[in-house]
Structure formats: structure tokens, C-alpha cells
């Protein structure tokens with residue numbers, strides 16, 4: 001299977017959301033990556049459940065919900081989560097990680113854990129049986145348009161080996177942050193499966209979203 005595309009909707013032009021969604025549908029993207037930021041876990045605010053519900057009314061593309069918030073377990077009930085969505089919580093943001101993962105599992109969504117650039121892979125040791133996806137942050141989370149943290153490329157490769165050696169090769173690897181075409185190609189070679197596409201690749205001012213998405217796919221096939 002080729003790499004899958006998850007466009008970061010926070011990078012879209014909100015004045016033309018309907019046009020954006022139609023272009024992404026036409027380009028057959030796999031998910032819509034929805035960044036939820038709380039001004040506490042990360043130094044920024046973004047989208048919330050009301051925005052998500054509005055977009056739900058516009059499309060059937062599954063959501064890739066990235067909770068960049070502290071205590072995500074407290075807020076899961078306010079989100080409309082559907083089977084087939086991905087829900088990601090940060091390893092660094094919840095004390096009772098295993099319990100939080102079980103709550104996501106109960107919704108029928110795919111269960112995903114994110115690691116910030118400075119969080120080691122071994123912190124996943126005791127929850128490997130509880131997850132479907134590991135999201136490797138390739139920038140420090142909070143803002144679009146940042147530069148790749150170079151060490152994260154090696155981290156993707158290390159994670160791939162770690163999953164294989166521990167008998168968990170079914171767990172997929174998602175990457176998020178400065179996933180340009182060139183970086184995506186390197187990330188694919190390192191073992192990434194799902195690519196968050198933002199301002200570095202498909203959302204560029206005055207350029208065609210559909211065409212850029214089609215071009216991006218060539219780098220991750």
C-alpha cells in the first residue's frame with residue numbers, strides 16, 4: 001500500500017473551506033488532519049469541536065483528530081468521533097495514558113499516540129498492544145511553517161525497526177511537521193505510512209491545491 005495523505009486543515013484558507021474540501025475529495029486524500037490546540041500543552045490555539053462538526057456536514061472523509069491538549073481524557077466526550085477516524089493523544093499530555101487509549105478504543109476510532117521530538121521511543125514499551133498508530137512529531141508542535149528537527153528522520157527509522165523487532169509491525173507510523181515533498185520522500189524510505197500535508201507541501205498561496213496534492217502523492221508512493 002502507498003503512503004496515505006492527511007491534509008492539515010488548519011493550513012487551509014478558511015474563507016474558501018468548501019472549495020478546499022472539494023479539491024481534497026477530488027484528490028482522494030485519506031484523512032483530514034484536524035489540529036486541536038489548547039494554549040497550554042502547546043503555545044497556540046486552533047480548532048475545536050464546533051469547527052469539526054461543521055466540516056463533518058461538508059464531507060465524509062475520515063478525520064485524523066490530533067489532540068495537542070493537556071488531559072485529553074477530560075475532553076474526549078465533547079468530540080464527535082466516528083469509527084474509521086484516527087484519534088491521537090500525546091504521550092506527554094496524559095498521566096493515565098493506557099486508560100485514555102482504552103477510551104479512544106471504545107469509540108471505534110483508530111488509536112494513536114504522538115511523540116514530541118524529544119520524547120524517546122522506549123516510552124511506548126508498555127502500550128504497544130493498545131495502539132494502531134504512532135505519530136512522530138517532526139517539528140515541535142504548535143505552529144505551521146516550522147523547520148524539520150533533523151534527528152526525527154533517524155527516529156522514524158528507529159521506530160520502524162523497534163516495531164518490527166517487538167512483533168508490532170502492524171502499527172503504522174504517521175509523520176507531522178514540515179512534511180515537504182523532499183522530506184516526505186525521506187520519511188517514506190525511513191518507514192512512514194501516513195503523511196500530514198501542510199504549508200510545506202500542498203497549502204501554498206495562489207497555487208492549485210488539487211495539483212499540489214497529486215504531486216505530493218508521487219513522493220510517498
Ligand SMILES: O=C(CO)[C@@H](O)[C@H](O)COP(=O)(O)O
Nearest residue numbers: 142143144145178198199200
Ligand atoms: O500541527 C502541525 C504543526 O504543529 C502540523 O499540522 C502543521 O501545521 C503541518 O504543516 P507544515 O509544517 O507543513 O506547515
